[in-house]
Amino acid sequence: MLDGLSPLQPTPLLSAEDLTIRFGGLTAVDGVSLRLEGGELVAIIGPNGSGKTTLFNILNGIYRPHAGRILLKGEDVTGLPADQIARRGVGRTFQISRLFLDLSVLDNVLLGRVGTNRLAWLAPLLRPKQAAEELADHAARAYALLEEWAPDLAARCYRPARELTLVERRRLEICRALASDPDLLLLDEPSAGMDARETRELMEEIRRLRVRRPEIGIALIEHDMSVVRGLADRVVVLNYGRKIAEGTFDEVAASREVREAYLGT
């Protein structure tokens, strides 16, 4: 039940402090802090190469930061590998979608569901019937999720993901991330390569997601300012790996440093 505005939780969903990572001599992310509450949508913007995707890669454990701390629901998860972080409720999509292209649409979503479960490797041999029933149950739920979020993809659930268009792939990847029931969703440029109409549809879907799963916190990397303006509660601006501004869209848009970063001097 939605009972108005939820009060600020004592422990935020995500609290990243002073994250720093260097590749050789380049400091790709430099002392960036980020807080995110459940139900909040934070957009991360910045010119190409400003460290947005690298920040995501640190947050979900693909990279280990050289300095800084990541707290998820109060638990220190700094340095944990990506699979451990996924199991703690972080789902993500990639800028260039990383679907399992030769597997069916349904299997992609199904993997989103089973990945975070405890895998019983010998169950199919020791308890074949039970294992089969469990998988069938997961499949039915994965299908229900597809029907809810992408009925057009549900209709093609047994087709290989390779047959999908770029836009459909992106939507399927979001479905796959949702299938794991994440608390925190990291969306890396979901609108890349979409035309104006497709972008509007995507925004509609994200709004719908926030209505139906009001507890999910979303961090969104985005270049399309109409999407940022339309969706974000808060905007974080990165430039050369540093956070140069944070606030509402209007506040950030008014910042001189942000304009310089985007337009040059």
Next chain:
Amino acid sequence: MSLTAPFRILALEVVILGLTVAFLLTERLMLSALWLGVGILAAVGASRWTAGEDGTPWALLATHRGWAVGGLVVLLLAVPLLLRSSPYWLFVLVLAGVHALMAVGLNVQVGSADMVNLGFAGFTAIGAYTSAILSRGLGLSPWLSLWIGGLAAAAVGVAVGLPAARTRGYSFSLVTIAFGIIVYLSLINLPAVGGPSGLGSIPPFSIGGTSLRSALSVADLHLPPQAGSYYLVLGLLALAVTSALRLHRSVPGLVWNALREDEIATKVLGVDVVRAKLWAMGLGTFFGGIAGAFYAHTVGFIAPDNFTFLHSVMLVSMVILGGADNVAGVLLGAVVLTIIPEKFRAFQDYRLLLYGVVLVVMLHLRPQGLLPRVVRTYASVPRRPEGARRPEPVAADTVAVR
């Protein structure tokens, strides 16, 4: 339709098996080649004949699984009768069974998870030598040492996997090649296990004091001495195929497929990829170890030369020719690549060339193999006609009840 479907399946099986036996029994090389051609045409024709909407016989076979499996079992059991006059070819079929057992295990790695293990012969050697030494030296029953051989191979598989699972692609293959060569050289240089001349007088499997290597005669039927081994390898194969299919059709198989497609994406979904690879190593090499042990007790003699790099390449060729990640395809690949070189022994100097040509041609023309993998379907999710849309899209403001 439903009346004729079982008939069609049985006819398909009879044609394929009949032609195989005819091929085996033909002495003249040219005639064998002719049979081979006829056989291929007949197999293609028959599978077209039984094909469903998607162009493959799988759907039909799945709906009439009882008929398909039952028919196949009866036919396979009858093969030793047909081959009474040529025990040599029955022995070749036993070898095909051993290779199939190995290939089914290797397929878990190469086919499902794209871990191209090029040292698989080394793991089968562990199984063979373990079982041989336990039964020969300690007097353990081969029925027991067989499984210990499998477990030993699995343990070594996991141990090799610990460093190897952190690599992928060519690096993984290189690690496994190195392992295969280490095993081969160790066997040659360890006098305790027979050195280059190998281990002989390995006890056979026996039932109630009767060796499975002795001739079987039930009532008036006299079967060649190889029949016992043939039936035993069929039994082991049935066990391995059932296990492999169950793994394939459940979460582990799905996770291995995900690894094959994209390791990072798999990790990001919460899968411990190193552990997933270790299970693929352990389970795959377990079958390999059992196959090696079975071979040791069946032939009674093993030597390092039974477990060379060439054997590893042959096993990978079988998986790729037959159809990676399709258990039926892998069986086909193992049988074809065992029988054909044996039939055309006159060209045996060119055997390695054959494997090379098979690999290159298949990877170029039909990378999915003779029998491509099939899309998993779930009883809980009905197959719907292409493009069928839901009549009413969900309204945007409906809040889902969970």
